[in-house]
Amino acid sequence: MKELRQILKKEFTHIFRDRITLFLVLAIPIMLVLLFGFTISTDIHHATISVLDLSNDSQSKALVDKITASGYFEVVSYPKSEQEIDNDFKDKNIKLAIIIPSAFEEQLTNEKFVTIQIISDVSDMNVASILNNYVKAILNDFTNDFNGTATMPIELCTQMMYNPEANSVYMFVPGIITLIMIIVTALMSSITLAREVETGTMRMLLIAPVNKAWVVVGKVIPYMILSFISTITIIVISVLVFKMPIKGSVWLLLAVCIVFMLTSASFGTAISSLVKTQIDAMMITMMGLFLPTALLSGFLFPIDNMPYFFQVLANIFPGKWFIIAIKDVMLKGSGFFDIWLYMLILFAMAAILMTVSLIRLDKRR
Amino acid sequence: MKVRLPFRPQQAIDTPYSIQVEGLTKRFGEFTAVNHISFEVKKGEIFGFLGANGAGKTTAIRMLCSLLQPTEGKAMIAGYDLATQPKLIKRHIGYMSQKFSLYDDLTIFENMQLFGTIYGIPRKELKDRIFSRLEDLHLADKSKTLVASIPLGWKQKLAFATAMLHRPDIVFLDEPTSGVDPIVRREFWNLIYEAASHGVTIFVTTHYMDEAEYCGRISIMSHGELKLIGTPTELKEQMQVDSIEKVFVKYVVR
Missing domain, CATH: 3.40.1710.10 (abc type-2 transporter like domain)
Structure with a gap:
């Protein structure tokens, strides 16, 4: 545990010393939600x-x-x-x-x-x-x-039915939360892990008598915390500024967000276990996860209208399940027993990917 | 339910050798990167590990540091069995690579504290050790400087000091002096000699042939095999040339 604490401490130091990244990570969600809410609105008045x-x-x-x-x-x-x-x-x-x-x-x-x-x-x-x-x-x-x-x-x-005024903010907020979580958790974790491999510090850590799982977990947790802060910010803004309802339990909503955070972090870790450089980590996360999530998760284009192939493809990206789950909780007031399957799917994805990446890290060492 | 494992003595086996390798082999698919290498290194010895790029040196070192599972063969490192006690080996070895591998955005002290803590050195003890090492290197007043802003030569010495913090029995140095100026190289070798005089076994790879002459014994790896081991003088006599550089070229090009 002492090792984990030390790695966490180090990772937070990295984050706080890199002011620009920290600022972007915290400010972008706010900007995005305000931008989508006020300008890219599909509401039409007068x-x-x-x-x-x-x-x-x-x-x-x-x-x-x-x-x-x-x-x-x-x-x-x-x-x-x-x-x-x-x-x-x-x-x-x-x-x-x-x-x-x-x-x-x-x-x-x-x-x-x-x-x-x-x-x-x-x-x-x-x-x-x-x-x-x-x-x-x-x-x-x-x-x-x-x-x-x-x-x-x-x-x-x-x-x-669930959005009688056809208020588009309600549709965009779940999508923005999804994309922000993927940027902050998946993208940042894959980059930070790839950075250690690229600079050679990963080898120093793995040569040390420290549990490999702690190294990965210790590096990923800080970004999960950051993305959780961003998520809460987005939810607060959408509730206060755009009067978005949370009909279901707030705790359930946060629980769903935490599960999705685990899934994104595992995607990030898995991607970083495939690459040797930060650029590769970034490209693969953007092209292989961020873009498909934006396009296929049903937040920009309805999944039902897609060709059958893409409807099937959409299932392997976690965004779809997460968006369904949080929309249900926020707009329909669904409870745990309505959405447990989505949470299970997300959790299973996280478990599989995390295991795979730890095994790969073990092999490569 | 907890399963109680049979008691196994965790003490190192006492031998005059700190590294004993027998038939160590690593294959990646069809390709044999390291082919049945065998050698011993005595405690406190400075052992030079030479070879052309791609000869299999790095693979061999990674196996010795228990970073890579050997395909075949046995090794005892610091008195522990590579196959069954990798955790204990890790506690008793230090490592420093050609690539400078401390964190640029952490201070000197933070870097040393990070690695010291990971190696399980108690906090107070660690602080004392860090400052006494920094004083030896005349860097005590720079402890709060970000590593990014110090010259490469200092960084290399610092990386060595960090690798030595937990007082390892063996330290593996993978081209520790590449890219630094001759003065720093000389200072660096002074540090190596000092460590060896305290009984630390030094396992060093290098491409500088003058450095090879500083080693107690050297070995030259070629195409995954290791056939040439001896003191620099022995090797020169064996190959009938007057410098290690000529030994190297004659052996590797042959």
């Missing part, structure tokens, strides 16, 4: 729309009011014909037009079936689909208000 109200009765007016009151839309024109809608798309640059049929109230009351037409500007597909979803949500809401039994001819998107 999108300009036109409403062609052909019935002009009390219910149609109520619907228009509801659409305006949502804050997502701003009605910039009330055209009189479909021809005018075309002009609005060209002249007023509206994103969406809504056509309410004539005799809206009557149909709603008697026939319990109304068709509302939505015309979207799909030149920006993301914006169009987000706005469509907004309208669907509002219509659904409106129907419920009017009459619980009425059905609208529009199917609801289930994605809106």
Whole structure:
């Protein structure tokens, strides 16, 4: 234990002497979460729309009011014909037009079936689909208000369920936590271990009568602590600044983060056991772990929409499981028994990789 | 349940030799890096281990330091069996490599403290030893200097002092003087002689032939084999030349 303490002490000294790295490691998560939260937001507010109200009765007016009151839309024109809608798309640059049929109230009351037409500007597909979803949500809401039994001819998107405002920060935060943990734990541990091999100090440590496991563990723990601090920072910012909910247990959330930290650290250790230089360690971690995690973990692109090959491939990267687990805990309020399988997968990955890298380190010595 | 192991004496076997190697072999697949080498080194001897690059020296040293499992053969290091007591061997040997291998971003004192603690030297005792070594090297006032900012020659001497902190019986020096100036090399060899005079066995590899002349005995490795062992004078007579450099060239090129 004395040896472990000494290695920890040394590693912390390395970290604190390298002020720039320390600063980057602690500041980048904050910057990232603020950046994603404020700028790369896919929320759209005050999108300009036109409403062609052909019935002009009390219910149609109520619907228009509801659409305006949502804050997502701003009605910039009330055209009189479909021809005018075309002009609005060209002249007023509206994103969406809504056509309410004539005799809206009557149909709603008697026939319990109304068709509302939505015309979207799909030149920006993301914006169009987000706005469509907004309208669907509002219509659904409106129907419920009017009459619980009425059905609208529009199917609801289930994605809106746990994030009714389609608040994109909720989607990005788990992804940012994942990427930060991979940078701080996997990347930094693989680099720091490779550095010892590169400078020859690893041989000095291994020639000494010290347990090899302590050397690895002692070098990796400080980075796990750093990434834990970063993770907590990200969570605190997303809760305080972006009002992200934590519906499940905070302790469970932290436990999931700790398990993922072990997994990332093991990936880092395993990578470092394959390489001899810091550059190789960095390249392999970035190309082999960071990039696939960013692309395949479901945080930028939905896994369900990927080709089958990539859906299978996504399973071997820990990010996917971690993102599912923390999303469930934060947004759905899932408990341990809902997510234990994901935690087990992450833990198993950590155990296998750690064993492999210790064996390899033993062989190479 | 704890399994009690049968009592095994942990004392070193007392012989006049500190290194005894018999038929030590290392194969990597088809390639034989070290081929049945056998030799003995007496306690307190300065044993020069020469050979061209790629002759198998480093592999041999790594086996002797129990960093690498031999494919075949036996070795007793500091009185312990390489096959069964590698931990005890590690406690009783020191190592320093051609690559300067202390941490640049730690101070002199922190480096020595790190390795001293890993070797299990008690804290207070360690501090005394570090400062007395630093005083010998006239570096006591520099103990808080970052290693990165001191000249290479000092670094090498410091690395040697660090390798000696736990008072090893044998110290393995893998090209300890490569890249330093002649004055520092001479100072370094003074340190080696001083250690040997205290009974420490020195196992040193070098590419400087003048340094080979300083050794008590030398051996020359070639293509994984070690056939030439003797005092510098013996070898020169055997090969009928007048310098170790000529012995080396004649033997290795042959």
